[in-house]
Amino acid sequence: MGQQVRDGFVELYGTAPEGVWSAPGRVNLIGEHTDYNDGFVMPFALPHTAVAAVSKRTDGVLRLHSADVEGGVVELRLDDLVPGTDRRWTAYPAGVVWALREAGHPVTGADVHLASTVPAGAGLSSSAALEVVIALALNDLYELGLQRWQLARLCQRAENVYVGAPTGIMDQTASACCEQGHALFLDTRDLSQKQIPFDLAAEGMRLLVVDTRVKHSHSEGEYGKRRAGCERGAALLGVDALRDVPYDGLDAALQRLGDDEEAVRLVRHVVTEDERVERVVALLQAGETRAIGPVLVAGHASLRDDFRISCPELDLVVDTALAAGALGARMTGGGFGGSAIVLAEESDVDTITKAVVEAFAAADFTTPRVFEAVPAAGARRLS
């Protein structure tokens, strides 16, 4: 796609771009809604990417164009970028430019043409891919010398403040830092990372992504409500973040919350989910990959029953896949729609896929999009 985006830039702006960059979407293997609680996550990069051809400008103008969106070039003045004022796709790249400048980096403008193969609204981090590809391009072109984790932080700030979605740091870090063939074990408190080899094919397994086609959006209220609820739970327990509630102290913590049913559910999900991430890492490192299946299923139950962010379509994927022989399955990403993942023996993939598609048809749901996910590379310069 790099060449196509380069050609598109030439056609649009009449000169060759200074470079072309790509940044992937992600799926999260385990560790959901833990990132804004300073906890653990374990995403890996998808082969689906946002690709941007970019050149610098010196006149304080940002020109943005997407091959995926109807309409022409959007021209913005850097001095006019104000958080919360843009409801279009352009808020993501413009937000990154705003965040870089707000942090004191001397960005004086850019021409951008981009295209993305990350499905939008599918819970696969299409917005983080868009942010990270711009951040990486500007970091290179303006020789800012920022490290990957710093770019991720700036992209998160763009999303939180400029776009107005109160998300955590997982998606941007995944897009910026993942490596091919690995899942990223990330401690979101200090952003320390460990690349965990994750080669299912070598062990005769596959990981399927099932996009339910139910669109989700983080700017809408429910995500923010869960986040506020977790912060309230931490305050009630007198800790900085729920990450600080130890797993072996969970019962005592829940007792302290008494009959505050909502706080009990949210705290129980986050604390047990952090433990599940650590368990999955330990199992993978011990070579017991098939044993992560039940941990993924327990994660789904916790998101459905305690965190309450699943939906009938996601539950149907999980239940149907398990009944058709999957080793494990769970929703992935922010919830309220989006995608689920299914861990399966290679020999069961066709049966499971067919069962899920048929179950959706029987329930009168939109046909889901099913594809295999193999851990791909993180953000990089293509040319």
Ligand code: GAF
């Ligand atoms: C979304 C958010 F963007 C992430 O930060 C994370 O909270 C995730 O939902 C849930 O784990 O993708």
